[in-house]
Amino acid sequence: MLEIKNLHVKLEEEDKVILKGVDLKIGSGEVHAIMGPNGSGKSTLSYVLSGKGGYEVTEGSAMLEGVELLDMEPEARAAAGLFLAFQYPVEIPGVGNMTFLRTAVNAQRKARGEEEISAGDFLKLVREKAKALKIDAEMMKRPVNVGFSGGEKKRNEILQMAMLEPKMCILDETDSGLDVDAMKLVSEGVNALRDAGRSFLVITHYQRLLDHIKPDVVHIMADGRIVKTGGPELALEVEQNGYADILAEVV
Amino acid sequence: MAQLQKQAQEKTDALAARLGSLDLAAGGFAPAARKAALARLESMGLPGRRDEYWRYTDPAVFNAETASESAPLIVEKPIFTDKDKVRLVFVDGVFDAAASDKPELAGVEITLLSQAGAQDIHWASALYGTLEAAGQKPVPRPFAALNTAAATEGLLIRVTGTAPKPIHISYRQNSTTSDPILHHCIKVESGAELTLLETGITGARSNIVMEAQVEAGGKLHHIRPQGRSHGKQLLTHIFARLAENTLFKSFTLSMNGRLTRNEAVIEFTGDDAVAHVAGACVGDGAFHHDDTVFVTHDAERCESRQVFKKVLKNGAVGVFQGKILVKAGAQKTDGYQISQSLLLDDDSQFLAKPELEIYADDVICSHGSTSGAIDETALFYLQSRGVEKRVAQTLLVLAFLAEAIAEIEDETLAEEIRERMEDWLHRHERA
Ligand SMILES: Nc1ncnc2c1ncn2[C@@H]1O[C@H](COP(=O)(O)OP(=O)(O)O)[C@@H](O)[C@H]1O
Ligand SMILES: [Mg+2]
Numbered sequence: 001m002l003e004i005k006n007l008h009v010k011l012e013e014e015d016k017v018i019l020k021g022v023d024l025k026i027g028s029g030e031v032h033a034i035m036g037p038n039g040s041g042k043s044t045l046s047y048v049l050s051g052k053g054g055y056e057v058t059e060g061s062a063m064l065e066g067v068e069l070l071d072m073e074p075e076a077r078a079a080a081g082l083f084l085a086f087q088y089p090v091e092i093p094g095v096g097n098m099t100f101l102r103t104a105v106n107a108q109r110k111a112r113g114e115e116e117i118s119a120g121d122f123l124k125l126v127r128e129k130a131k132a133l134k135i136d137a138e139m140m141k142r143p144v145n146v147g148f149s150g151g152e153k154k155r156n157e158i159l160q161m162a163m164l165e166p167k168m169c170i171l172d173e174t175d176s177g178l179d180v181d182a183m184k185l186v187s188e189g190v191n192a193l194r195d196a197g198r199s200f201l202v203i204t205h206y207q208r209l210l211d212h213i214k215p216d217v218v219h220i221m222a223d224g225r226i227v228k229t230g231g232p233e234l235a236l237e238v239e240q241n242g243y244a245d246i247l248a249e250v251v
Numbered sequence: 252m253a254q255l256q257k258q259a260q261e262k263t264d265a266l267a268a269r270l271g272s273l274d275l276a277a278g279g280f281a282p283a284a285r286k287a288a289l290a291r292l293e294s295m296g297l298p299g300r301r302d303e304y305w306r307y308t309d310p311a312v313f314n315a316e317t318a319s320e321s322a323p324l325i326v327e328k329p330i331f332t333d334k335d336k337v338r339l340v341f342v343d344g345v346f347d348a349a350a351s352d353k354p355e356l357a358g359v360e361i362t363l364l365s366q367a368g369a370q371d372i373h374w375a376s377a378l379y380g381t382l383e384a385a386g387q388k389p390v391p392r393p394f395a396a397l398n399t400a401a402a403t404e405g406l407l408i409r410v411t412g413t414a415p416k417p418i419h420i421s422y423r424q425n426s427t428t429s430d431p432i433l434h435h436c437i438k439v440e441s442g443a444e445l446t447l448l449e450t451g452i453t454g455a456r457s458n459i460v461m462e463a464q465v466e467a468g469g470k471l472h473h474i475r476p477q478g479r480s481h482g483k484q485l486l487t488h489i490f491a492r493l494a495e496n497t498l499f500k501s502f503t504l505s506m507n508g509r510l511t512r513n514e515a516v517i518e519f520t521g522d523d524a525v526a527h528v529a530g531a532c533v534g535d536g537a538f539h540h541d542d543t544v545f546v547t548h549d550a551e552r553c554e555s556r557q558v559f560k561k562v563l564k565n566g567a568v569g570v571f572q573g574k575i576l577v578k579a580g581a582q583k584t585d586g587y588q589i590s591q592s593l594l595l596d597d598d599s600q601f602l603a604k605p606e607l608e609i610y611a612d613d614v615i616c617s618h619g620s621t622s623g624a625i626d627e628t629a630l631f632y633l634q635s636r637g638v639e640k641r642v643a644q645t646l647l648v649l650a651f652l653a654e655a656i657a658e659i660e661d662e663t664l665a666e667e668i669r670e671r672m673e674d675w676l677h678r679h680e681r682a
Binding site: 050051052053073074075077078079083084086089090091092093094095099100103104107108111143160164 | 626627628629631632633634635636637638639640642643646647649650651653654
């Protein structure tokens with residue numbers, strides 16, 4: 001599904017190197033987790049994959065189903081099936097949440113040469129998916145993420161993911177700021193989307209999200225590299241001993 | 252001193268030249284008011300760049316003896332076509348009876364300025380030039396006085412009941428050198444209500460004045476999508492005087508135009524009245540757009556709102572001069588003013604002069620002025636959801652304009668205005 005090779009990234013504006021050779025291969029239908037200390041480059045990796053400006057790729061590649069992502073505009077990457085649930089979802093005053101969703105769904109359909117979804121079908125679909133995430137009609141009418149609580153913002157990200165049905169989903173610290181109930185809702189939303197044709201990259205600090213969303217593979221990232229890869233037990237190890245032991249071991 | 256004398260002499264000379272090109276002898280309705288206006292004009296002269304009130308906008312094209320050539324955009328679709336209304340058409344400032352509906356509406360008297368001279372309609376002779384004269388203080392507005400002195404046509408509208416449908420003043424331009432001077436008087440009597448639509452291109456160069464007096468409990472809604480043309484030189488003044496418990500809402504949409512200055516002079520004379528003046532404008536390239544607003548609170552518990560939004564690209568210039576004056580005794584005044592520009596590139600500029608002058612102690616007044624670029628983070632967020640960059644940009648620009656458009660109460664009219672802006676933005680997406 002996704003294959004990242006030797007990815008090096010620096011900031012465009014300054015000589016600061018953030019990713020120093022990331023290698024990662026995620027198969028179809030797999031769930032991978034990335035854990036790692038703050039500032040190790042996890043968000044940067046997710047931004048670079050989705051095409052955010054301000055970063056410069058100096059080396060390496062990232063292929064989605066055999067197609068180079070790094071050459072595409074962000075919207076083309078989305079149409080190709082990539083989705084990023086933001087660590088900090090963006091507020092857009094003046095743009096209604098519903099308008100935003102419909103614009104996004106139809107834009108992707110158009111890019112794939114499909115017909116626009118009818119207003120009726122769209123409404124039905126949104127209602128069904130929003131209900132599962134306990135997002136009420138009032139929240140759908142509000143401007144995108146404006147005045148939403150932390151938990152509401154994260155649930156809204158998952159709603160977008162459910163509506164857009166991407167192939168490769170990246171979740172950047174979707175669990176941060178969530179209480180236990182919200183975490184369950186979000187996890188259920190994610191698990192409902194698990195499918196043989198869909199892969200996940202779950203970035204998190206904590207084992208507890210991985211109790212709900214069971215990963216196949218766990219990676220540890222430190223200082224711009226993946227320093228260790230293992231099974232779910234690796235997340236438990238981090239939970240119990242922190243990163244210090246693992247980092248000491250790899251240096 | 253010599254410098255000041257020289258300046259005054261320049262103004263007098265410019266005025267003499269400007270007046271020379273007008274046919275004042277033709278006279279018309281309200282001869283006394285016209286004579287008084289001419290005297291006012293002669294004492295103030297025409298404005299120059301050194302006048303503080305014209306610091307950001309060069310009055311030269313309005314001072315010029317004749318209009319610069321300007322061709323209308325033929326392609327523009329008529330707006331508000333689905334709305335049932337009384338449509339009155341002016342072509343290059345001349346009333347076109349054949350193209351117009353019958354000027355008849357229940358609860359409303361409609362007379363043409365050019366025909367009023369022959370009739371005995373006292374209400375308009377008391378209004379014509381009166382609010383304009385009052386609006387000359389504390390800031391002189393010479394072109395409004397010139398308008399009162401020289402207007403050749405206009406509508407005199409008196410509303411005595413709730414008008415069952417809007418009156419639509421529909422302007423059209425045929426001549427590339429037309430130079431109309433139109434003067435409308437609107438009087439909304441106690442408890443009466445009117446929606447006034449003003450659309451289209453008035454002429455190559457135009458000087459349009461509207462005096463609106465709203466009596467106790469009256470309501471006046473004014474929606475003005477100014478027609479699209481690149482070369483137009485447009486100067487408008489609205490003078491509104493509001494009695495107690497009145498509502499006045501005016502929204503203006505401007506797209507394109509070499510030079511536009513829309514002045515609004517609002518005066519609260521009765522308590523508990525509400526006035527909202529709003530404007531949305533989009534300009535690309537040779538575009539200079541000036542909103543100049545002066546609100547005087549001279550009564551208690553009145554609410555005024557000024558909401559102006561400008562989207563500028565390719566060297567377009569936006570100007571906002573807005574003042575709220577709260578006189579002593581105008582307690583519990585609620586005054587709000589916001590002017591914002593969205594600069595789509597580094598070449599465009601926004602010049603703003605927001606002012607508050609308050610002589611009452613128990614008031615809430617706020618003003619804010621901002622100038623910024625498209626929010627890159629929001630843009631990326633939209634793109635990451637699959638929305639094309641140019642479409643995402645248009646969505647964000649419309650979001651920026653939304654607060655001004657929200658000032659239009661009628662949902663269907665607001666939607667049409669929004670669509671006009673969207674069409675314009677789509678057409679201008681590439682460059
Ligand atoms: N746009 C940016 N400007 C400046 N520094 C940045 C920027 N993006 C990332 N960084 C820096 O890069 C490093 C990695 O950040 P990030 O990818 O957010 O880490 P993580 O998500 O793992 O906490 C940090 O030191 C951070 O300060
Ligand atoms: Mg992060």
